[in-house]
Amino acid sequence: MGNCLDSPARVDNRESSFGGSSKISPKPSQPSRLSSLIIPSYSNRSFTSSWSLQTPRSEGELLTSPTLKAFTFNELKTATRNFKPNNLIGEGGFGxxxxxxxxxxxxxxxxxxxxxxxxxxxxxxEGFQGHKEWLTEVHYLGRLHHMNLVKLIGFCLEGEKRLLVYEYMPKGSLENHLFRRGADPIPWKTRMKVAISAARGLAFLHEAKVIYRDFKASNILLDSEFNAKLSDFGLAKAGPTGDRTHVTTQVMGTQGYAAPEYIATGRLTAKSDVYSFGVVLLELLSGRPTVDKSKVGVEQNLVDWAIPYLMDRRKVFRIMDTKLGGRYPHKGACAAANIALRCLNTEAKLRPEISDVLSTLQQLETLTTTGSTPTATMSPSSVSENRGRSLRSR
Incomplete structure (x- = not known):
C-alpha cells in the first residue's frame, strides 16, 4: 500500500486557515456504511436527528442539502471583493x-x-484536495452540526470552480498560535481549554461513527474565546460497523500525526484518531511541532523524543514549553502527560476511547482549585509497551 503521507504544512502567518497540505488519494472511495447518527450525551449543544449519513446516491442529492446555501460564483466574488489579496487569510495545498x-x-x-x-x-x-474530497466535506459538514465542528454555511460548484463557505474563526489555527514566530505564548489554562474542546468535537464524530483521519494543529481553528473547532473533513471516513473492527483505506494524512498501525497496514479505526490527538496534546504541552528538521537525531520527531520523559513523572518538566515560564500546575502537567502517553500507545487496542480522554481532561480543569489528581493511570501492559517503544527509538 502506497504511503501518501505529506510533510506538515509550513506555518502560515495569516489569520486563519482551513486544512493543510495533506495529499489526497485519487482512488475512488468505498461507499459509506454509516446508517444513523448517534448523538453523545455529554454535549447539550449537539442536536438529535433521524436522518442518515449514508452516502448519497448522486452528487445532485448531496448538493441539495436543506442546511446549506448554494452560492453562485459571482455572489462569492462580491462577498470577498473579487478575492482581493488583502482579504486573503490562509492558503495551503488545497487553495x-x-x-x-x-x-x-x-x-x-x-x-x-x-x-x-x-x-x-x-x-x-491542481490542488491536493480533489472533487471527491470536496464532496466528502460537503457531505459531513452539511449533516453533522456541533459546537466544536466548524460550521459550513454553503458551497459553490460552477464548472471547474469549487468553493466552500464557513463561519469565520477570528483566532485562526492552533498551529499558528503554537509555532508562528512572534506569537504570544498560550497560557496553560487556555491550552487545556483547547484540548478539551477539540476532544469534545472528536468524541462527537466518533459517536457518529465517523473517523476524522486528519486531526492536527492546523485543522484546529479557534474562535474569539479560544474554543476549538475541527475543520477540513476531506479525509473523513465512515467507521466500521457490525462485526468489522476497522476500515481499510489508502494511507493519507500528515507526517508525524498518523498512527503507526495505520501507516503500516492501512487499517483505520477511531483509535487512529486517538493517536493523532495524543500528538496534538503533546504539541500543546511542549510547544514543539511533531516534526522539526532543525533538530538533530531523535529530537526531530516529537513523539520519539518525548516518550521517555512522559513515562517518568520526575522528568515531565523537561518536555514542557519553556514559553510557559513554569506557570502551570505540576500535577496537572503530569496528568496531561499521562493522557498523551496513553493516546500514543503503539498498541491501538490499549489506547483509551476519546470519550474517556475528554472526561479525564475535564477533571484537569478543577485540579488547580481542588488539588486532586484525575484518575487516569497506565496499565502495566500499556506502560511496558511504551517503554519498549522508547527504547527502540533510541
Whole structure:
C-alpha cells in the first residue's frame, strides 16, 4: 500500500486557515456504511436527528442539502471583493481562504463591516484536495452540526470552480498560535481549554461513527474565546460497523500525526484518531511541532523524543514549553502527560476511547482549585509497551 503521507504544512502567518497540505488519494472511495447518527450525551449543544449519513446516491442529492446555501460564483466574488489579496487569510495545498461578508439572514453578499464575516475556501484545480474530497466535506459538514465542528454555511460548484463557505474563526489555527514566530505564548489554562474542546468535537464524530483521519494543529481553528473547532473533513471516513473492527483505506494524512498501525497496514479505526490527538496534546504541552528538521537525531520527531520523559513523572518538566515560564500546575502537567502517553500507545487496542480522554481532561480543569489528581493511570501492559517503544527509538 502506497504511503501518501505529506510533510506538515509550513506555518502560515495569516489569520486563519482551513486544512493543510495533506495529499489526497485519487482512488475512488468505498461507499459509506454509516446508517444513523448517534448523538453523545455529554454535549447539550449537539442536536438529535433521524436522518442518515449514508452516502448519497448522486452528487445532485448531496448538493441539495436543506442546511446549506448554494452560492453562485459571482455572489462569492462580491462577498470577498473579487478575492482581493488583502482579504486573503490562509492558503495551503488545497487553495486559498479569503475573508468575505454576507447578510446574517439573507446570506447575500454585503459590505465589509456589515452582516456576517465568513471564510471562503477556493480550491485550486491542481490542488491536493480533489472533487471527491470536496464532496466528502460537503457531505459531513452539511449533516453533522456541533459546537466544536466548524460550521459550513454553503458551497459553490460552477464548472471547474469549487468553493466552500464557513463561519469565520477570528483566532485562526492552533498551529499558528503554537509555532508562528512572534506569537504570544498560550497560557496553560487556555491550552487545556483547547484540548478539551477539540476532544469534545472528536468524541462527537466518533459517536457518529465517523473517523476524522486528519486531526492536527492546523485543522484546529479557534474562535474569539479560544474554543476549538475541527475543520477540513476531506479525509473523513465512515467507521466500521457490525462485526468489522476497522476500515481499510489508502494511507493519507500528515507526517508525524498518523498512527503507526495505520501507516503500516492501512487499517483505520477511531483509535487512529486517538493517536493523532495524543500528538496534538503533546504539541500543546511542549510547544514543539511533531516534526522539526532543525533538530538533530531523535529530537526531530516529537513523539520519539518525548516518550521517555512522559513515562517518568520526575522528568515531565523537561518536555514542557519553556514559553510557559513554569506557570502551570505540576500535577496537572503530569496528568496531561499521562493522557498523551496513553493516546500514543503503539498498541491501538490499549489506547483509551476519546470519550474517556475528554472526561479525564475535564477533571484537569478543577485540579488547580481542588488539588486532586484525575484518575487516569497506565496499565502495566500499556506502560511496558511504551517503554519498549522508547527504547527502540533510541
Amino acid at each position: 486559498y481562504v479569503h475573508k468575505g461578508w454576507i447578510g446574517e439572514q439573507s446570506l447575500s453578499p454585503s459590505k465589509p463591516g456589515s452582516g456576517m464575516v465568513v471564510a471562503v475556501k477556493k480550491l485550486k484545480s
